[in-house]
Amino acid sequence: MKSLGLFLRNPTGLAGSSLLLLVIVAALLAPVLFPGDPLDMATTPFIWPLQDPAFPLGSDSLGRDVLAGIVHGARVSVLIGFASTFVGVVIGTLVGACAGYFGGRLDDLLVRLMEVFQTFPPFLLIIVLVSIAEPSVATITAAIGIVSWPTVARLVRAEFRSLRERDFVLAARGLGYGAARIVFLEILPNAAAPIIVTTSVMVATAILNESALSFLGLGDPNLVSWGSMIGAGRDQLRTAWYLVALPGAALVITVLSLNLFGDGLNDALNPRARGR
Amino acid sequence: MARVLRTLRRTAWQAIPTVIAVVVIDFFLLRLAPGDAADALAAESGSATEETMAALRAHFGLDQPAFVQFLSYIGNLLHFSLGFSPLYNMPVSRLIGERLPGTLLLMATALSLALLIGISAGVVMSMFAGRLTDRVLSVIALLFYSVPGFWIGLMLIVLFSVRLGWLPSGGAETIGAGLTGWPWLLDRARHLILPAVSLALFFIAIYARLVRASMLEVRDQDYVRTATAKGLSRTAVTLRHMLWNALLPVTTVAGMHVGAILGGAVVVETVFSWPGLGRLAFEAVLKRDFSVLLGILLLSSLLVIAVNVLVDLLQAWLDPRIALR
């Protein structure tokens, strides 16, 4: 695929993918690299980074290993980030495809639905949903997915509306293909490029939302997440600010890698759009 | 002017079903919430006998069928009442009313900062497209886009409050200082700047990237070539001909951002102990006070709708071709 070649030669895409790969690998290998529960006390509290070779990133107020926390936190962020985006993309694509392909009253109704969902401030709605349902990985994933589907739906609808009139679709209909087949096998592959680019941005947003949730104390209480580490470290901001800085840096690197990845994808799939 | 009024009428009319849907969903969520006002009050006061609970429920109308409750909810809304918060012991609307100005100030400042800095950066980036200035600014923009508001807020506090001691670390003003006039204004500004910057960073990046792309697209348009052929200076061509046309997509997007800024305000206000709706929402979440929480949700949604109507008007004013639809 020509696009793949373009993407791999693009410095942004390359940087993004490498960093992202690093984060994902760390997340997957967390239990191997740091066995045991990161919430367990491991050593004396408030060791600064680079003081103790056994704890390169130091320890927090309860003597927990910061590095273990960060690596395990990657699991939560990556898991929720990708899972919730998956939910959002699936719902959004279905809704957007139906709206864009069938048009008419169904389209009007679905567009209205998208508008209503986009009226609620996203993070507020997430907070409301998660507090009603009690925080857990499942509820957080569902909440973020519920809030993010309209973005995908809008995009998919726009693509479908323009592709619907194209010759190859008319040809398929002329051959008597059913709607489902046309939507999934004919149109969707052609609409894939912008969806894929949007997906990477959505994962980044989902990770940011999840971290904000756990910062506020609405994360899964049994798991360590970067947001919860930052929230816990907030009380010691004056003395042990590394407790806030380090998990945050991990967050920034992860989100940055996703954005670089998305930009690289955009350049590869859509070279005209970025200007020169 | 007539064109703008016509757009106003059309947009406001189309917003009504959205308002209704938002209210319905809000009520639905309120019903879904575990416990109700009676439970919350009982938990506060510590006593919970059957009779007390039943009496409380009857008092709040909580034993009525759902539809009746819905009607009374609507009735309350029309009287600008959002229910009563047992935890704060005051009507929700008054509670929100007290906190709303703080959030509006923060949001307006953040949005203004974001637009000003973002648009300027975008223009500069487009003028030097492909060269070093553009690349550096693009990297910075990408960084801003990847930073969570609450974390950068905390880091800014570490730098400017803890280390340098230049700026306060929380609150909206120095309590009890009894300042008036210019010193008061300055004091408020000093408290406002860090939270506003934390909130604005993400959007600075968005507007910079958007304006850059938009300007590059506009640059290739025929009318830009005409403007240059007329002998206009480069500044005049860039600002008067290109920028005006390039700003149209920004207005579309800015309307959508009100909701995102409100969400960001929740964490930023929490970090900076800012007296606003965001922090109120956080407190309501902690204490599971759903009447407050859903009141805030409803109000913010209505605010978003209102802003969208304003943005439609703004677009009709900016682009004379639009109102003909």
Added chain:
Amino acid sequence: MPLEFPGREDPLLDVRDLFISFGDNAAVRGLDFTIRRGETLALVGESGCGKSATALSLLRLLPPAGRVAGGSIRFEDRDILRLPENEMRRLRGGAISMVFQEPMTSLNPVLPIGRQITEAIRSHERVSARAARARAIELLNLVRIPEAHRRIDDYPHTLSGGMRQRVMIAMAVACRPRLLIADEPTTALDVTIQAQVLELLDRLRQDLSMGLLLITHDLGLVADWADRVVVMYAGRKCEEAPVETLLRAPLHPYTSGLMACSPKLASGLHFRQGRLPEIGGSVASAADVAGCLFAPRCASARDACHAVRPDAKPAGSRDHLLACPVHAPADYAIACC
């Protein structure tokens, strides 16, 4: 009709040996022509022959990908290619103006037309806003926009294509330019409007004593409105003559071919029934040619034609130039080796 002026011999615009390239592609390869005050010079050729690039280069408006690779452009004794940018800006819209091909997209959609005219005026002259507006109304009247005082505040999208082109012309002549470049001014317009617009341009040329460079691929327009014609092929001049001479007795095979293809001229000059003749091949064949650029498509090409690129030389009279030794008359200055 060209007007008589004392010192008419001093050219208004003098282009010598102009080379323009876009990246690796040469669009113009050694073009010369001059324009005198009060005359209409038509630059004729098919798409891709470099006429628009030439026009843009006169105002240094080439897109970033294009550059002037050689030659000189002199306007009233000033070297355009060496002028500092701020002086160039003063020339644009002031002494030299341009009207573009696409009136639909050449006006800014969000500014009223009056505003677009007054800003042209005020960027060159110190006049008050009110005076500029009055001038704008006069100009709109000059270009025959009905109810100018009302339409001055209209937006471009409320005007038809022909009216937009008139507004463009009004903008272009606002500061009484001495040279007006019209790049395919009527190509995007209905045939019925074309004549009106050209009649307007011609009238303005007379009233303002301007030189008019008319760029077009339509020989019919050339026949009606031009004084002299330069025929371009693949970035070079192949023939230049006063319009009657060219129409009556074209010498270059490309020129003859063009005229035979033109429906309007063909029916007048050559009686034909059935198909309109065409010139075989395409401009792209000139890409890597060593000798005459037209040779690959020329029916009368000889070996020498493929080897040596001919320059335009006088053929019979001083104002008829021809770049073709094969079809030259007996007194052609043969010096192609």
